[in-house]
Amino acid sequence: GIPIIAWPLFAEQKMNAVLLSDGIKVAIRPKGNENGLVEREEIGEVVTRVIEANEGRELGERMKEMKNSAYETLQEGLSIETLVKLVVRF
Numbered sequence: 001g002i003p004i005i006a007w008p009l010f011a012e013q014k015m016n017a018v019l020l021s022d023g024i025k026v027a028i029r030p031k032g033n034e035n036g037l038v039e040r041e042e043i044g045e046v047v048t049r050v051i052e053a054n055e056g057r058e059l060g061e062r063m064k065e066m067k068n069s070a071y072e073t074l075q076e077g078l079s080i081e082t083l084v085k086l087v088v089r090f
Contacts, residue, residue: 003027003050003059026063
């Protein structure tokens with residue numbers, strides 16, 4: 001149930017960060033400045049959003065739901081059918 005700060009550095013991490021923040025909505029992505037650098041004020045704002053704001057609690061709840069669904073899916077036995085059920089659920 002822990003929300004994520006998705007801070008991509010290289011390779012496919014940017015795609016993963018977009019998936020986590022915009023797709024399944026369990027992460028917050030810090031925004032870079034015009035040079036692509038994330039400044040300390042932005043880091044502070046993102047950490048505050050995750051720890052203190054309702055947004056962080058909502059992300060945590062969503063993460064808990066996904067964790068529980070994944071656990072239930074594994075209890076049914078791992079197969080492509082149960083994996084599809086998990087993906088369709090979210």
